[in-house]
Each structure stands twice: as structure tokens, then as C-alpha cells.
Amino acid sequence: MSETINNKTIFSLLEVTKSIQKTLAERYKTDFWVKAEMNKLNLYRHSGHCYPELVEKQGEKVVAQIRSVLWKDDYVRINNAFLKILQEPLKDGIKILFLANITFDPVHGLSLRILDIDASYTLGDLEKEKQATIQRLQLEGIFDQNKKRSLPLLPKRIAVISVETSKGYADFIKVIESNNWNYTFFHMLFPSVLQGEKAIPSITRQLASIKKVKQHFDVVAIIRGGGGDVGLSCYNNYILAKEIALFPLPVITGIGHATNLTVSEMISYENAITPTKIAEYLLQKFHNFAVPVQQAQDIIIDESQQLLSDQNIKLRSYTQLFRSVVENKLLYNKSIIKEQIQSIVQQSGFMFKNERSSLLKIIADIQKDAIVFCKTSVLNIESLTERIRSTSTGFLKNNNLEMEHIKKNITNMSPEKVLQRGYSITMFNGKSISNVSDLKTGDEIKTIILTGEINSTVNTIKEKETT
Amino acid sequence: MKEKMDYTEAFEELQTIVAEIEDGEISVDELSEKVKRAALLIKICKAKLTSTEEDVNKILKELDSGADEKE
DSSP states (O other): OOEEETTEEEOOHHHHHHHHHHHHHHHOOSOEEEEEEEEEOOBOTTTOOBOOEEEEEETTEEEEEEEEEBOHHHHHHHHHHHHHHHSOOSOTTEEEEEEEEEEEETTTEEEEEEEEEOHHHHHHHHHHHHHHHHHHHHHTTOTTTGGGSOOOSSOOEEEEEEOTTOHHHHHHHHHHHTOTTOOOOEEEEEEOOOSSTTHHHHHHHHHHHHHHTGGGOSEEEEEOOSSTTOSOGGGGOHHHHHHHHHOSSOEEEEOOOSSOOOHHHHHSSEEOSSHHHHHHHHHHHHHHHHHHHHHHHHHHHHHHHHHHHHHHHHHHHHHHHHHHHHHHHHHHHHHHHHHHHHHHHHHHHHHHHHHHHHHHHHHHHHHHHHHHHHHHHHHHHHHHHHHHHHHHHHHHHHHHHHHHHHHHHHHHHSHHHHHHTTOOEEEETTEEOOOGGGOOTTOEEEEEETTEEEEEEOOOOOOOOOO | OTTTOOHHHHHHHHHHHHHHHHTTOOOHHHHHHHHHHHHHHHHHHHHHHTOOOOOHHHHHHHHHHOOOOOO
16 A cells, blocks of 8 residues: 655555556456567567567558567467468568457566467468569569570579578489489589578578679579478568569579469579479470480481482492493494494495406506507608608718719819919928918928929018008 | 580581481582581580589689679
8 A cells, every 4th residue: 555755645666567457457358359560479489488579560660569478378379370371380570460468467567468360361461462572573574584584505504592401402413413314414502591581581692692603503493392381471572582583594493382382483484393393394404405416416327328328329220320321322333333344345345346347447448549559650650761761862862962062172172173273382391381470581491383392492571461 | 616616506506407417408428527517516515415614612712702793
């Protein structure tokens, strides 16, 4: 009870808090439903009790805030209901509709005791968040962005976002490492939390790392496996989904669950249901490359052999054709030559015969002509002989007459005759003189006359004057 | 060019040769050259399937350096 000191009524702290407790208990007799955002769950692992931080926001501004308690038994029951309906545990940052009453404890103060949480309300809210993310990505025109990236023909360099110890990662590595075709992949792990709220910053950070070295990679694989279908609403988060959508390399998701697709899976380049399926997808890409290469090899071998054998057959048939054509031609020409030979033999026989007979005719002609010619010649000779004879006789007669005449003249000209006519010959030294210059006075000269000789000496010499 | 050839180009060129040979566009004269070329392309493609050139240490170094901001 209160006491009065110096006219002042004074209560103890316990009295006040008990009064508040009593007042509140009388005022709030029944439980009531409240909607709020559970900012923090504040689960104490040791005790199993939770002390959720409840707020109401207008925009980003907190307009109401109150502490609350969720006792261990209530927490376990509600959490199981969440896991069943939402595939999500109770967690930070969700909107909840909860049944509560007001408690006031003199030591711990005012708080709301949470008796129950309506999981379907939160489910609707999460679905709303998912739809909001989809709409926002579509509005920004980046919903299909990652799907438009081009995957290389051989996506062999893989940046893996996963947990090293997870079953999904092990499955994935096993399938791509021990494939039967010796396909070789390069993969590098970028470890990350893969479920729950922490997955958002964790994955985002690793995506940023990969972006830094993206020239070393062809594709990003987000691989989760095991751990059930719990804590996947993070993949509906706008920030994470946007990172994936805008990522410069194709992102393949293998988150491994049986429920509705998350936004991250919808917008990724390719979504595989399980990590093993991602590995198979990549192997299939290799097949798509390897099989045509192998087929190309087979086709090229087959077709070249076919081509060569076709050409061989063609060549052989041409050779045969050529041979038979040539043989025919040779036979034909041989027979023509034979004909020609026969014809030449025949023709030359004829020609010889003709030539011989014309030669014989010519010979006969020549003989005949020669005889005629000879006969004519004999006659000519005879007549010429006769003519010579008669001509020469006359000629001789004439000559004889002329000779007689000449003889007569010669006789008349003889020195005796001349001397008879009174002429003389003067001689000096046995030579007749006709030129006075041959003589000089005193020379003895001989003068011959008809009846003898006179020797005399030269007295004078008188040269006849020349006219 | 022989070793540096991109396997995508090699693959496409190989497909072209296969198409040519299937359509009978290749004469016996060209055959030897084409087959030789195809063999090289097949070798490049097959090598790509079973080898890798990336080095984890190099990538880690680049990640650490942080200076590499190739966007």
C-alpha cells in the first residue's frame, strides 16, 4: 500500500507495475488477431523460446513497434505448420497474422504473447512478393535478359555456386567428371549459402565475384541439393532475381525441389530440376557438338570412299569403252589398208601392162621410122655423091684450063723470056739489085743478059728522084 | 591460324565441308585437300571436347587483385 510522506502519496515500483498489470488484465480479457511485420524472430536455441520483434511500417518508417514472446511449444507447433504450408520456416522479415494477448510482467515489462500464427496469411504475402518481383522484372524489361545470353557451343567452363559438402554439388561433379565420353569440363566452386534469407546476399556476392573473372567462364550454375523444399522463398527475392537476370553469363539453376518455380528459376537461362539434370544438360550440349563431329568424320570417310570407288568404276568402264573403240578403229583401218593394197597391186598390174604395150608400140614406131630414115638417107647420100662427082669433074676441067692459062702466063714471065725481050738483071754479091743505095762506086757488079754475063765496075751512081 | 582457330569456326567449317561432300559438290581433284582440312577441323573439335586451358590459381589471383574491372 502507498505511504504518505510530506503530503506526498508514494508508491513502490512493484505497486505501480502490479497496478498496470491489473489494469491491462481487466482491459484486455480476450485474445485478438494482429497483423504485423516480424522484423526479427530472435530464437534462443538454448531455451527454445522466441522473442520476435514486431513492427509496422509506413514506407520505410517504423510507426509502431512492440516486443513479443513465443514460447517454445507454440513455436514448434507454428513452425511445423509453416514448413508444411509454406515450405518455409518461421523467419525474419515476413508478414504475419497472429493471435495474441497482452501480457505485462513487473520485471519484463509489456509484450504481446503470440499464441498462434496464420501460415496461409504469410503464404499469401510471400506469393504477393513473388508476383511483385515478376512484375517488376517485366516492367524493367529484364525478365528475359538472361535467357537472351548466348551459351557457347561447348559450355565447358563452369562457375559453380554451391555448398562444397552438399549432396547436390557432389552429384553434379560426379556426373560431369566421370562421363563416359571423356568430355573435360573446367569448374570452380564459389561457395555460398543457398537457402533462407542469408542466401540472397551470399549468392549476390558470389555473382559479383564471378563477374570480375567472367572471361574465364562460359556459364554459371547455381546448385542446391538436399535439404528439402525449405527456405526457397529467397529465390523470389527481387534483388537476387535481378542479379541473375542481368548477369553477363548464362545462369543455370538446379535448386532441386518439387514445388512451384521460383522467380530466379523462371528468369535463369535454363532451369534444371536437379543438379544431376544440370550436369546432363551440359553433357547434352557436348553431345550436340561431338555427335555431328563424329558424324562428319564418318560421312567424310564414307563419301570420299564412295566418290573414289565411283570414279574408279567410271574410269574402268571408260577404259573398256576406249579399248573397244580403239580396237574397232584398228580393225576397220586394217581392212581399209588391205583393200588399198589389193587395189594398188591391181592398179599397178594394169599400169605396167599399159606402159609395156605403149613402150612396145613406141619401139615399133622407132624401128619403122629408123628404117625409113635410113633409106631416105642412103638415097640422099647417093644423090649427093652423084652431084659431088659431077660438080667436081666440071670444076677440075675449069681449073685445068685456068692452070694452062696461068702456066702460059708464067712461061711468058720467065727470065729467059724477059731477057729475050731485052731486059737484064744486075747482081751484086749473088743478089739482084733493085736499089741504088745498095751499091757504091767501085763495086763489081754482074749483069746477066740472054746470051751471057757481063762483069763491070761501078763508076757513077745516080739516084732516080722520087716523085 | 592452325592452332589458334576457334572451335566454333572449326565446327561450322566442318559442317560446310560435310554439306558440300554430301551434295556431291566436291570433285576428286579437291577431295584430298578437303579431307585433309576436315581431318584438321575434326582434330581441333575433338581436342576441345577433352581438354581445358583454365587455371584456378590464375582466376583466384585475378579475384584477389580486384583491380581487374572488365565489364
